[in-house]
Amino acid sequence: xxxxxxxxxxxxxxxxxxxxxxxxxxxxxxxxxxxxxxxxxxxxxxxxxxxxxxxxxxxxxxxxxxxxxxxxxxxxxxxxxxxxxxxxxxxxxxxxxxxxxxxxxxxxxxxxxxxxxxxxxxxxxxxxxxxxxxxxxxxxxxxxxxxxxxxxxxxxxxxxxxxxxxxxxxxxxxxxxxxxxxxxxxxxxxxxxxxxxxxxxxxxxxxxxxxxxxxxxxxxxxxxxxxxxxxxxxxxxxxxxxxxxxxxxxxxxxxxxxxxxxxxxxxxxxxxxxxxxxxxxxxxxxxxxxxxxxxxxxxxxxxxxxxxxxxxxxxxxxxxxxxxxxxxxxxxxxxxxxxxxxxxxxxxxxxxxx
Amino acid sequence: xxxxxxxxxxxxxxxxxxxxxxxxxxxxxxxxxxxxxxxxxxxxxxxxxxxxxxxxxxxxxxxxxxxxxxxxxxxxxxxxxxxxxxxxxxxxxxxxxxxxxxxxxxxxxxxxxxxxxxxxxxxxxxxxxxxxxxxxxxxxxxxxxxxxxxxxxxxxxxxxxxxxxxxxxxxxxxxxxxxxxxxxxxxxxxxxxxxxxxxxxxxxxxxxxxxxxxxxxxxxxxxxxxxxxxxxxxxxxxxxxxxxxxxxxxxxxxxxxxxxxxxxxxxxxxxxxxxxxxxxxxxxxxxxxxxxxxxxxxxxxxxxxxxxxxxxxxxxxxxxxxxxxxxxxxxxxxxxxxxxxxxxxxxxxxxxxx
Numbered sequence: 001x002x003x004x005x006x007x008x009x010x011x012x013x014x015x016x017x018x019x020x021x022x023x024x025x026x027x028x029x030x031x032x033x034x035x036x037x038x039x040x041x042x043x044x045x046x047x048x049x050x051x052x053x054x055x056x057x058x059x060x061x062x063x064x065x066x067x068x069x070x071x072x073x074x075x076x077x078x079x080x081x082x083x084x085x086x087x088x089x090x091x092x093x094x095x096x097x098x099x100x101x102x103x104x105x106x107x108x109x110x111x112x113x114x115x116x117x118x119x120x121x122x123x124x125x126x127x128x129x130x131x132x133x134x135x136x137x138x139x140x141x142x143x144x145x146x147x148x149x150x151x152x153x154x155x156x157x158x159x160x161x162x163x164x165x166x167x168x169x170x171x172x173x174x175x176x177x178x179x180x181x182x183x184x185x186x187x188x189x190x191x192x193x194x195x196x197x198x199x200x201x202x203x204x205x206x207x208x209x210x211x212x213x214x215x216x217x218x219x220x221x222x223x224x225x226x227x228x229x230x231x232x233x234x235x236x237x238x239x240x241x242x243x244x245x246x247x248x249x250x251x252x253x254x255x256x257x258x259x260x261x262x263x264x265x266x267x268x269x270x271x272x273x274x275x276x277x278x279x280x281x282x283x284x285x286x287x288x289x290x291x292x293x294x295x296x297x298x299x300x301x302x303x304x305x306x307x308x309x310x311x312x313x314x315x316x317x318x319x320x321x322x323x324x325x326x327x328x329x330x331x332x333x334x335x336x337x338x339x340x341x342x343x344x345x346x347x348x349x350x351x352x353x354x
Numbered sequence: 355x356x357x358x359x360x361x362x363x364x365x366x367x368x369x370x371x372x373x374x375x376x377x378x379x380x381x382x383x384x385x386x387x388x389x390x391x392x393x394x395x396x397x398x399x400x401x402x403x404x405x406x407x408x409x410x411x412x413x414x415x416x417x418x419x420x421x422x423x424x425x426x427x428x429x430x431x432x433x434x435x436x437x438x439x440x441x442x443x444x445x446x447x448x449x450x451x452x453x454x455x456x457x458x459x460x461x462x463x464x465x466x467x468x469x470x471x472x473x474x475x476x477x478x479x480x481x482x483x484x485x486x487x488x489x490x491x492x493x494x495x496x497x498x499x500x501x502x503x504x505x506x507x508x509x510x511x512x513x514x515x516x517x518x519x520x521x522x523x524x525x526x527x528x529x530x531x532x533x534x535x536x537x538x539x540x541x542x543x544x545x546x547x548x549x550x551x552x553x554x555x556x557x558x559x560x561x562x563x564x565x566x567x568x569x570x571x572x573x574x575x576x577x578x579x580x581x582x583x584x585x586x587x588x589x590x591x592x593x594x595x596x597x598x599x600x601x602x603x604x605x606x607x608x609x610x611x612x613x614x615x616x617x618x619x620x621x622x623x624x625x626x627x628x629x630x631x632x633x634x635x636x637x638x639x640x641x642x643x644x645x646x647x648x649x650x651x652x653x654x655x656x657x658x659x660x661x662x663x664x665x666x667x668x669x670x671x672x673x674x675x676x677x678x679x680x681x682x683x684x685x686x687x688x689x690x691x692x693x694x695x696x697x698x699x700x701x702x703x704x705x706x707x708x
Binding site for chain 2: 016293295296306308309310311312313314315316318320322324325326327328329330331333334337338340341346351
């Protein structure tokens with residue numbers, strides 16, 4: 001098995017730490033290791049660094065080489081621009097020179113996983129299922145009716161044990177709250193973590209059937225040795241939408257449920273949930289060269305990365321993120337609205353802060 | 355009349371803006387003018403800058419000269435170290451070469467006054483009373499049972515109109531809440547703003563009677579042309595405690611009540627109270643070179659002075675103070691506890707942040 005990691009960027013809800021020049025995968029949000037480096041490290045020994053490939057915007061090549069010294073630099077597939085995950089996965093299928101019947105795992109570069117052995121075990125299970133031609137998705141056992149995730153719904157009357165392989169009935173895009181509650185109640189729904197396992201030939205067959213425009217354009221680009229013209233016209237769509245959804249309706253998708261302490265770290269509130277400790281539920285962190293001091297706060301997240309001292313006193317449910325040129329102080333239950341800040345800065349043309 | 359402004363420093367509750375190297379009087383907390391410069395400016399035309407004197411720690415001489423270019427530099431009386439206000443006032447009485455029967459006004463350097471004409475009018479009234487030999491204090495009409503101020507209690511059955519001169523019965527040091535409520539109910543209590551008006555000879559007579567140790571030591575220092583040995587042994591006490599309290603018991607102190615929008619800006623919460631505007635009661639300020647952006651906060655004070663962008667989202671009753679090497683985020687009702695932060699930094703030997 002080899003692994004393709006999609007390091008596309010993004011993470012505007014993690015502003016001001018996540019920036020255009022250094023987006024979310026390249027940040028050390030928990031511990032001292034970046035999300036990208038953690039993603040690669042936790043695959044070993046199931047998939048070693050020499051079998052890890054990356055698809056990313058060309059401008060992040062230097063960050064990837066810096067953060068992943070053990071991954072051969074020829075394993076980096078540079079996209080001229082980002083065009084969402086369908087294009088990235090299709091490019092991986094075409095551009096990586098591996099046997100057609102070998103199993104490929106696709107993983108996002110910017111998630112957290114607590115139980116790393118559990119993830120590897122699920123990937124191994126998925127690999128065996130993929131060997132038989134299935135398109136396999138990993139389904140995170142949901143801990144609540146989250147509206148920020150897509151869901152994978154498996155067929156009724158299936159066993160529900162981690163490590164099983166169960167047939168997928170359909171995918172559901174981010175639901176509203178009442179639908180999320182119904183999904184949870186059904187006992188058949190898992191969060192779609194964007195982790196997929198399939199044989200390269202099964203992937204190519206699926207793309208040729210469900211997304212021929214993307215595959216054909218990229219084949220042309222790869223053959224010509226110049227991706228830029230092909231990418232310029234590509235539609236932006238996710239691999240979930242382009243391939244998994246239609247294939248699931250054909251009964252070709254399976255799911256491996258797992259429960260490994262997964263988070264997509266989609267916002268500062270999500271990071272707080274991962275890191276908060278003790279009765280006070282605080283998570284106060286300072287990067288080297290920065291410092292943080294708290295007195296009597298509760299439900300606090302501090303990420304000090306501005307090279308300065310951050311002092312908090314008596315706060316409740318607040319997020320503080322300090323960087324050299326911008327500091328964010330946000331009510332924790334407004335963490336989604338950090339996107340509004342980024343939009344406002346973009347509208348005001350203040351690109352130096354983005 | 356001439357004016358003596360006590361620019362002693364302090365303001366630890368306004369950390370991290372107020373620092374040892376640039377304490378509270380030298381900060382522009384409201385508008386673009388420092389508290390010290392505002393204090394001098396609002397005396398004119400009653401007292402022009404040539405008749406303004408300053409008593410301050412020698413190390414602040416350069417800040418004073420920079421901020422008060424119209425005050426002759428010979429009007430700066432430098433103390434070798436700070437020893438509270440009794441020493442500073444006694445030094446002013448001895449070291450400033452003005453006629454013995456001329457009236458001197460003493461004012462703190464670090465307060466805010468909205469109605470500046472009202473202050474000058476009260477000072478003029480006080481000056482006439484002081485001409486007859488009284489020690490006169492200005493009494494701020496209280497707006498609530500504050501426990502952070504000392505009180506001046508006038509004799510019963512006196513008229514209570516701004517601009518009157520009423521005899522003082524006694525001074526009360528910072529009361530607890532129930533005593534503050536009783537003081538307010540009495541209708542005879544005013545906040546002690548530390549603004550005093552007296553003839554120089556009346557001041558010297560009072561000091562010779564009630565604080566002879568301080569006066570004698572400083573006379574020796576002034577005569578010898580070296581204040582350092584005298585200051586080394588001086589007791590630290592306020593002019594209120596050393597002179598006004600005992601003199602009031604002798605019936606020698608009068609009060610001029612006034613209502614001029616006064617604040618001692620004793621904490622970030624006090625500054626918020628002065629500056630908050632609109633239904634949301636926000637006060638968001640950025641110094642030149644810094645910037646601030648708020649979305650949907652209430653009861654917020656932002657003072658951006660770190661040369662960076664400060665973004666706040668959805669906060670309630672929070673204070674944010676940004677400086678180049680430290681940022682404070684404090685629940686507004688915990689503003690008094692900023693002193694704890696300063697104490698903690700001092701105990702940890704982190705003097706570079708003080």
